[in-house]
Amino acid sequence: MLTNLSIKNYALIDHLNVKFTNGFTIITGETGAGKSILLGGLSLVLGNRADLSSLKEKDNKCIVEAEFEVSKYGLKPFFEANDLEYEEKTIIRREILPSGKSRAFINDSPVNLGVLTQLGERLIDVHSQHQTLKLGENDFQLKVIDALADNEKPLQAYREDLIVYQKTSKELDRLINFQKTAAKEHEYNSFLLEELSAAPLKEGIVAELEEQYEELNNVEVIMDQLSHGEQLLNDEQVGVLNLLTQLKQTSSKLSAFGNQYQAINERIISVFIELDDISGELNQFQERLEVNPQLLEEVNGKLQLLYDLLKKHKVQDVSELIAIKEALEKSVSATENIDADILAKKKELQLLEKELNARAQHISNNRKSVIETLKEQLAASLGELGMASATFKIEINPSKEFMSSGKDDLVFLFSANKGSAYGELKRVASGGELSRIMLAIKAILAKYENLPTMMFDEIDTGVSGEISTKMGAIMQEMSKTMQIFSITHLPQVAAKGKYHYKVYKEEELLGTNTKMKKLSEEERVVELAEMLGGKTISQSALAHAKQLLN
Template identity: 50%
Template structure:
């Protein structure tokens, strides 16, 4: 609910500060007095674009500040979503600097215009004739049905389910795309995997085989050197073993003469033992070495396989091939397990869809039940507003898709005249008819959901007589459930207000300014009398004004 409005340096307004209360507030004034300026200022608070032409004095900044009481609107979640600090008494401030720069604040925290638009849309509904086009908006039409059907909880449940469904659907599409792309490479990857699997590679194998190949490729040289080394060590005539044996014998003979000789003899004995061991190994190694063409061929083939695989995969070691083998194993397994994963997601999606269908069905059922009631109430209200032949054709058709608010397609058609054909509201209803339809709908909605403050901007244009009394009665009825502010030129409507404000022009130091003031009882009588018969109103006009005010 709007509780206070302050305007500084805006259009024709120098300084204005006014309080608003619950119920029906009336704003009147002569044409051009500045009623539209008030709406322009509120529009800035709601996030509309601003320019320097808004400034009354271009060397001072313009400030519009609106205070709202949000105690009954349950807007905490919206504030969280918009990253704003929630306060029951919330102040929105808009500033336009002489430089042309514009700033907006919610509870003294800077906000951007898109966030301000979203918030203010939940606080104030400015309604004029040209804005009745929203009647033809399907989302708005659904909101009417759902308000009457008390579908808010079911819709919240549906939207949570739809969010889960869409998440699974995205995962499913991604998995299907991955599976499709993977399957294109599957056969090739499987071939590469099998090829490496059959190779039975192991880390370090290449180095071992290359050493063996080096040995086999030099077998003759190895055989020759081993044989000659053995002969040199073990020959009976000049072999190192015999020579060392003789050396040992000679030193043994003198070992008893001095400790140093004994030490030498022992050391030679140790060398002889080591040499005997070397000779034995030389003999065995010489016997083991033999040329094996078959083993050489096997080694060459095995190494060639490794080299070919390395070249194919553009790597240099067996260890790198083993890494690729593991990667291929994962890719092959992903494709081979994709069907199972897809089946799991499809099952999850089907489970969510079953619950969605159930909630959507209950939403449809509730909507269907209130359609006759809505049509009946609209016809009754419009009949009182001078449209006795107005009729509606509202139908729901099932949708095969999950829509944002259920599985219904809505047809909301109107016929203004008896026997006339039904058509879309914006095509078959005049501006005045649309205004009365919107007024009727807002009246119905105000009894079923908590609406924001609504401001009617002369939607009674072109209306007079008994219809104006009915419009006044409807606005008065709405004001029992919400805050209604009405800019009007009809005395019948003006008399219904709990508060009455007048916009007027004045000259201060040769400069025209617009002002707004709240009227007391005597001023209200005079204002309504003037609305009835002009500035030079008669005594009968005053009497009529008092009758309208029930004084």
């Protein structure tokens, strides 16, 4: 429910602040007084795009702020989903800066226009002549039927399944497309994988093979040097170990004469042990080494293979070759298993389709069960609005396609007069008839849905005084369960309101300013009399105005 509206520096409005309450509120005013400006300002907090030309004073910003009582609308999940602070009295603010930039806030948290629009649609339904065109849209017609059929939860479950179905269908298409392209690449990828699998790929293998190659390629030189080294260590006459043995014996005798000699002895023993160990290793190297041309050729072959693969795949390290091999393994495996994957995905899609069809059929059955009720209620409401011969032809036929609304093709046709051919609403109904049909539908929806605040913008255009009285009565009845606004030129409608506001213009020193005030009972009589007979108010107009109010 809209409880307060504040507009600053917008079009002809300098500063306007109005409080509203529940029930049926009437807004009147002369043509050009600014009723459309009021709606324009309100539309900004509902998410409509802003325009720099909207600023009254170009150097100051425009601020529109609306307060809503939202406790009955079940909006907590919406606020949580958009990370907004939930308040039962929610304030929406929109600012247009002189630079042309626009900002929006919900309970002082900045939001984008998308979020603002989503919330606005749940708070106020502004019905204008433009919205009447929705009557001819299948989506709107189905929405009316679904409200009567209580299809909200079945449709929600269906749409959730539809998302999964569509996602699975896309996955199947991707697998099929992959199969077509992968079949061409499979043979080449298999060849590359086989080539890499034959290579000794492991971290550090190139350095290891290069070291082994150098040893095998220079084995004779290495063996000569190892032999010479061992001879230097073990020669009976001048070998280092023999000389060290003699030195060790001498130092052993000296060690008895003090710690300093003992330390020298230990160092000499340590050197002897180290050289003796080196001698043993040199001996092992000699025993291990042999001239092996076959092994040399084998190592060289492995090295050349790795060099060629690095060059072929344009990489610098074997680790990169390993990564390429793993990627090829996945690709080849995926290609080899693609038939099984496609079959499994098709089975999954069939199960989803079966479930989706069952949900769609349930929704369709619910719709069919309320068609006669809808036709009867529409006929009754339109009968009161001077369209006693108006009838509807509503049929639901199965569709082959899954749509967001189910699998129904809707035929929604209208005939205004007895014996007239049925046709599409937008083609066969006049503007006045469309307005009355829309009001009848909104009144029916109000019985089945917790509708937001509804604002009718001159919905009574093109109808007679008697019919406008009926339209006012319908809006008055709707206002018993929801907040209703009606911007009207007709006194018959205006008299039905519980509250009456007048929009008017005042010429001031700095220019023209649009204002709005709540009328007292006496002021209402005068306003209705003016609407009946013009500025020159006659006694008969005053009497008629009082009669309408009573």
